[in-house]
Amino acid sequence: xxxxxxxxxxxxxxxxxxxxxxxxxxxxxxxxxxxxxxxxxxxxxxxxxxxxxxxxxxxxxxxxxxxxxxxxxxxxxxxxxxxxxxxxxxxxxxxxxxxxxxxxxxxxxxxxxxxxxxxxxxxxxxxxxxxxxxxxxxxxxxxxxxxxxxxxxxxxxxxxxxxxxxxxxxxxxxxxxxxxxxxxxxxxxxxxxxxxxxxxxxxxxxxxxxxxxxxxxxxxxxxxxxxxxxxxxxxxxxxxxxxxxxxxxxxxxxxxxxxxxxxxxxxxxxxxxxxxxxxxxxxxxxxxxxxxxxxxxxxxxxxxxxxxxxxxxxxxxxxxxxxxxxxxxxxxxxxxxxxxxxxxxxxxxxxxxxxxxxxxxxxxxxxxxxxxxxxxxxxxxxxxxxxxxxxxxxxxxxxxxxxxxxxxxxxxxxxxxxxxxxxxxxxxxxxxxxxxxxxxxxxxxxxxxxxxxxxxxxxxxxxxxxxxxxxxxxxxxxxxxxxxxxxxxxxxxxxxxxxxxxxxxxxxxxxxxxxxxxxxxxx
Numbered sequence: 001x002x003x004x005x006x007x008x009x010x011x012x013x014x015x016x017x018x019x020x021x022x023x024x025x026x027x028x029x030x031x032x033x034x035x036x037x038x039x040x041x042x043x044x045x046x047x048x049x050x051x052x053x054x055x056x057x058x059x060x061x062x063x064x065x066x067x068x069x070x071x072x073x074x075x076x077x078x079x080x081x082x083x084x085x086x087x088x089x090x091x092x093x094x095x096x097x098x099x100x101x102x103x104x105x106x107x108x109x110x111x112x113x114x115x116x117x118x119x120x121x122x123x124x125x126x127x128x129x130x131x132x133x134x135x136x137x138x139x140x141x142x143x144x145x146x147x148x149x150x151x152x153x154x155x156x157x158x159x160x161x162x163x164x165x166x167x168x169x170x171x172x173x174x175x176x177x178x179x180x181x182x183x184x185x186x187x188x189x190x191x192x193x194x195x196x197x198x199x200x201x202x203x204x205x206x207x208x209x210x211x212x213x214x215x216x217x218x219x220x221x222x223x224x225x226x227x228x229x230x231x232x233x234x235x236x237x238x239x240x241x242x243x244x245x246x247x248x249x250x251x252x253x254x255x256x257x258x259x260x261x262x263x264x265x266x267x268x269x270x271x272x273x274x275x276x277x278x279x280x281x282x283x284x285x286x287x288x289x290x291x292x293x294x295x296x297x298x299x300x301x302x303x304x305x306x307x308x309x310x311x312x313x314x315x316x317x318x319x320x321x322x323x324x325x326x327x328x329x330x331x332x333x334x335x336x337x338x339x340x341x342x343x344x345x346x347x348x349x350x351x352x353x354x355x356x357x358x359x360x361x362x363x364x365x366x367x368x369x370x371x372x373x374x375x376x377x378x379x380x381x382x383x384x385x386x387x388x389x390x391x392x393x394x395x396x397x398x399x400x401x402x403x404x405x406x407x408x409x410x411x412x413x414x415x416x417x418x419x420x421x422x423x424x425x426x427x428x429x430x431x432x433x434x435x436x437x438x439x440x441x442x443x444x445x446x447x448x449x450x451x452x453x454x455x456x457x458x459x460x461x462x463x464x465x466x467x468x469x470x471x472x473x474x475x476x477x478x479x480x481x482x483x484x485x486x487x488x489x490x491x492x493x494x495x496x497x498x499x500x501x502x503x504x505x506x507x508x509x510x511x512x513x514x515x516x517x518x519x520x521x522x523x
Contacts, residue, residue, distance in 0.1 A: 025214050025215035025216065025520055026214060026215065026216045026217075026218065026520075027214035027216070027217045027218070027238055027239075027494065027515065027518065027520065028217075028218045028220070028231070028236065028237050028238050029217070029218070029219055029220070029237070029238055029239045029240075030219065030220040030221065030222075030223045030228060030237070030240070030241060031045060031046040031049065031219065031220075031221060031241050032044075032045070032046060032221065032222065032241065032243065032361045032362075032390070033046070033193065033194050033195075033221035033222040034046070034193040034194055034221065035047065035049075035050055035191070035193045035197050035219065035221055036050070036117075036177075036193065037050055037054070037176065037177055037178070037179070037180065037188065037191055037193065037197070038117075038173060038176040038177050039051050039054075039055050039107075039117075039154035039156060039176070039182070040107075040110055040111040040114045040116060040117050040119065040154075040171075040176075041114065041116045041117040042117050042118070042152075042154075043117050043118060043414075045241075045242075045509065045510060046219070046221065047117075048414075048509065048510030048511075048513075049219060049510060049513050050188075050197065050219070051154050052184075052510055052511055052513065052514055053184050053185060053186040053199060053217070053513075053514060053515050053516075054154075054180040054182045054184040054186060054187065054188055054199065055154030055155065055156070055180070055182035055183065055184050056071060056072050056091070056154070056155060056182060056183045056184055057071055057072060057150055057151055057152070057153055057154055057155065058070070058071060058072045058073040058076075058085055058087075058104070058150045058153065058155070059071055059073060059076075059147060059150050059151060060151065060506075060511065061151060061416050061506040061507045061508045061511055062506075062507075063498070063503070063504050063505065063506055064502065064503040064504060064505060065507075066416075066507060068147055068148060068150075068151070068416075072087060072088055072091060072099065072104075072155060072183070073085040073086060073087055073088070074086050074087065074088050076147070078147075080142070081138060081139040081140070081141065081142055081143075082136060082137070082138055082139075083136070083137040083139070083146060083147070084130070084134065084135075084136045084137075085104075085134070085135050085136075085137070086133060086134055087099065087100075087101060087104070087133040087134070087135065088133075088206065089133055090206050091183055091206045092183065092204060092206070093157035093160065093181065093182065093183045094157075094180065094181075094182060094183065094184070094187045094202055094204070095157050095159070095160045095181070096204075097157050097159050097160060099155065099157075099183055100129070100132045100133070101129035101130065101131065101132055101133060101134055101135040102129045102132075102158060103155055103156065103157065103158045104127060104129070104135045104153075104155055105127045105128060105129050105135060106156065106158040106161070107153060107154065107155045107156045107158075108122060108125065108127045108137075108153060109127075110156065110161070110171050111153065112125075113171060114171060114173070118152045118414060118420075120424065120430070121149040121152055121153075121415070121420065122149065122153065124139060124140035124141065124143075125137055125138070125139055125140075125146070126138045141454070142454050142455065142456055143419075143453055143454070143455075144419075144452075144453065144454065144455025144456045144461060145415065145417040145418075145419035145420065145453060145455075148415040148416055148417035148419075148420070149415050149417070149420065150415075151414075151415045151416070151508060151511075152414055152415055152420075154182060155182070155183065156176070156181045156182060157181040157182065157183070160181045161175070161176065161181050177193075178191055179191065183205075183206070184202065184205070185201065185202050185205045185207070185209060185213075185514075185515065185516035186199040186200065186201060186202060186217060186515055186516070187199060187200055187201075187202045193221070194221055194222065195220065195221060195222075196218060196219065196220050196221065197218075197219045197221075198216065198217070198218050198219075199216065199217040199218075199219070199515070200215065200216050200217075201213065201214070201215050201216070201516075205516070207516070209516045210516075210519060212495075212519035212520055212521070213515060213516050213517075213518060213519065213520070214515055214518065214520050217515050222361075225244070225248070228240055228244075229248075232252070232257065232489070232491060235491065235493070237491065238490060238491045238493065238494045239260065239488050239489070239490040239491075239494065239496075240252075240488050240489040240490070241488065242262075242309070242486040242487055242488055243361070243362050243363070243364070244489065245363060245364055246300065246301055246302060246303045246308075246309060246364075248489075249303045249307075249487055249489050250303050250304060252489040253303070253304060253307075253489065256492065257489040257490060257491065257492075258489075258490050258491075258492060258500070259303065259304070259307050259487055259488070259489060259490075260487070260488040260489075260490050260496055260499035260500055260512075261307065261485055261486065261487050261488075261499060261500075262485070262486040262488075262498075262499055262505070262509060262510075262512045263485045263486075263505065265318055265320070265321055265412055265413040265416055265418070265421060265507060265508070265509075266318060266410065266411050266412025266413060266421060266483075266484045266509065267310075267313060267318050267410075267411070267412075267480060267481070267482065267483045267484050268310060268368075268408070268409075268410055268481040268482050268484055269408070269409050269410075269411055269425075269478050269479075269480065269481070270292070270368070270372070270406060270407075270408055270478060270479035270480075270481055271406065271407040271408070271409060271436075271437045271438050271477070271478055272285050272288065272405070272406060272438060272476070272477055272478060272479070273400065273403045273404065273405050273406070273407075273437060273438060273439060274438050274439055274440050274441075274477050275400040275401075275403075275439040276400065276401070276403070276405055277347060278345060278347035278351075278352055279354075279405055281345050281346055281347065282475050282476060283341045283342070283344040283345040283346075284341075284342070284345040284347060285475070285476040285477065286337075286338075286341040286476045287338045287339070287341040287342040287345060287379060288338070288372075288376060288381075288476075288479065289476045289479045290333070290334045290335070290337040290338035290341060291333065291335060291338035291375045291376060291378065291379055292333065292371075292372065292375055292479050292481070293333045293371060293375050294312070294313065294330070294331045294332055294333055294481065294482070295332065295333065296371060297310075297368070297371065297481050297482055298310060298311075298312060298482060300364070300367055300368070300371070301364070301482065303487060307487060308485065308487075309484070309485055309486070309487050310481075310482035310483060310484055310485060311482060311483045311485065312327075312330035312331070312482060312483070313330065313331050313480040313481060313482050313483055314326065314327065314329040314330055314331065314483075315329065315331070315469050315472075315473055315480060316468070316469045316472035316473055316478070316480055317418065317422070317465060317468070317469045318421075318483040318484075319483055321413070321418045321421075321465070322418050322452065322458070322461045322462050322464075322465040322466075323418065323452075323461075323462060323464070323465025323466040323467075323468055323469045324465075324469065325469065331480065333375075335378065335379075338379060339379065342379055349379060349380045349381050350380065352381045352382055352383070353382050353383065353384060354376065354381065354382070354383040354384070354405040354406060355383070355384055355386055355404040355405045355406065356369045356372055356373060356383050356384065356385050356386070356404065356405070356406045357369075357385075357386045357387075357388050357393065357404040357406065357407050357408070358385065358386075358387060358388070358408055359388060359389075359390055359393060359408065359409075360387050360388060360389045360390070361389065361390050362408075362410070365408045366385070366387070368408060368481070369385045369408070370385070372406065373385060383405075383406075386404065388404075393407070393434065394433075394434045397432060397433065397434055397436075397437040398432050398433075399432070400431075400432070400439045403437045403439065404437075407437045409434060409435070409437075410484060411425070411435055412484065412508075412509045413508070414508070414509070415508060416507045416508040418452065418461075418465055419449075419452060419453050422449060422452075422465075422468065423449050423452075423453060424436060425438070425478075426438070426440050426442075426445050426449060426468075426472070426477070427445070427446055427449050427450075428440065428441040428442070428445075428446055429446075438477040438478060440475075440477045442471070442475060444467075444471050445468060445471055445472065445475075448464050448465070448467045448468035448471060449464075449468060451463075451464035451467075452464035452465045452468065486509065492521070493520060493521050493522060494518060494519070494520055494521065495518065495519040495520075495521050496512065496513075496517075496518050496519075497517065498511070498512035498513075498514065498517055499512045499513075504517075
């Protein structure tokens with residue numbers, strides 16, 4: 001086996017990568033702050049890196065293809081809305097406590113009670129321990145994506161968590177924000193969510209781990225690009241984040257870095273606030289979506305002739321997922337159509353002043369803001385650009401009146417299933433999060449999303465999501481800029497098969513950074 005690396009960072013400049021000077025068994029990476037360690041609150045990429053290494057889940061995405069394989073579970077059975085899982089009997093937590101079915105039930109209950117992170121995936125689920133190694137989930141209604149959602153249910157050590165709970169903190173949130181309580185291959189030795197998390201290999205892990213896997217992992221947060229550049233050049237860093245500008249990635253590759261890729265199930269979305277004039281009118285939104293220069297967008301994310309951070313969008317659903325359009329339906333700019341839609345818009349373009357926001361921690365979004373400003377100016381539309389730190393953006397979008405006219409986000413299906421990508425973007429019950437700044441309320445969209453979630457057959461889900469795709473393109477709550485591929489620059493002292501070999505790739509963002517599957521080569 002190899003030990004995977006989950007690394008993210010921002011790097012600038014083209015400098016040769018020197019021979020590393022630190023210990024061979026230390027893996028060093030970075031990502032955007034903050035690193036949320038509590039598994040019930042994890043949502044972002046850095047959180048996922050921590051979760052997939054400190055904790056384990058009942059199932060994992062299958063490598064090299066679609067589907068899910070047992071992990072903490074050994075098998076499962078489905079009978080309508082009842083899912084029965086048989087657990088492995090050789091798993092112990094990092095504390096030494098054995099894992100039991102009661103830990104699974106407790107983990108679900110804790111997530112539901114806290115109501116944060118990805119708890120919405122389990123809002124209509126109940127669990128019971130049938131015996132020490134059997135757990136039964138009961139769903140309120142059929143949900144074809146339930147097994148996939150279990151990728152996001154990390155199992156915590158109930159006994160350890162309860163030992164550290166208090167009357168004022170019954171779920172030990174303070175404790176789990178500082179340390180781990182999982183069974184994962186790596187244990188937290190220190191954690192500062194704004195600066196650095198240090199993890200050490202768990203010698204008691206229930207699966208075999210290759211000798212070349214890193215003994216220690218140091219995940220840093222919020223490094224300046226120049227700092228990352230220097231660290232890589234001096235051999236004191238191993239993997240960058242995916243947020244480096246393409247020309248920086250290209251320069252690093254030209255100077256010896258390897259480019260690692262993770263093709264998940266997501267895209268780059270330009271979100272239109274459907275509740276704020278003039279974007280409360282569908283024709284105004286369609287004018288913008290047709291004026292956007294998709295071809296230039298693809299040029300902006302190209303890194304080399306063979307590697308890009310994106311592929312052409314064919315519609316509202318990324319290629320390869322249920323309901324997606326074929327590759328020959330790539331979106332293109334059509335200014336004549338844009339002018340036609342604008343003529344049907346009840347607002348006077350001369351009165352527009354669209355607020356285009358971009359996330360401060362993601363520099364490439366500034367370039368897209370400038371591209372949109374230029375594209376829309378060709379229609380006589382005025383716009384202004386605003387930089388929002390991520391924390392402020394998430395606050396702003398909690399209210400439709402405060403949400404910018406136009407927001408930019410990178411999003412993916414956190415379980416690999418389209419339900420977890422699309423339901424929380426577009427269902428009317430979920431408006432007002434970073435995923436759903438459109439504030440869309442459309443009965444046809446809701447109906448298609450519910451049908452896709454219900455299934456149960458692949459054919460029924462394909463039909464539902466195809467209907468959804470068509471409807472979203474018809475009402476244009478979003479500009480679908482491109483389908484996303486994450487690219488990371490890495491030193492040559494690390495080997496990451498899950499990010500370099502398609503047959504070993506996972507279909508879910510972040511799982512490729514499983515440290516136990518990576519190798520430190522010492523080159």
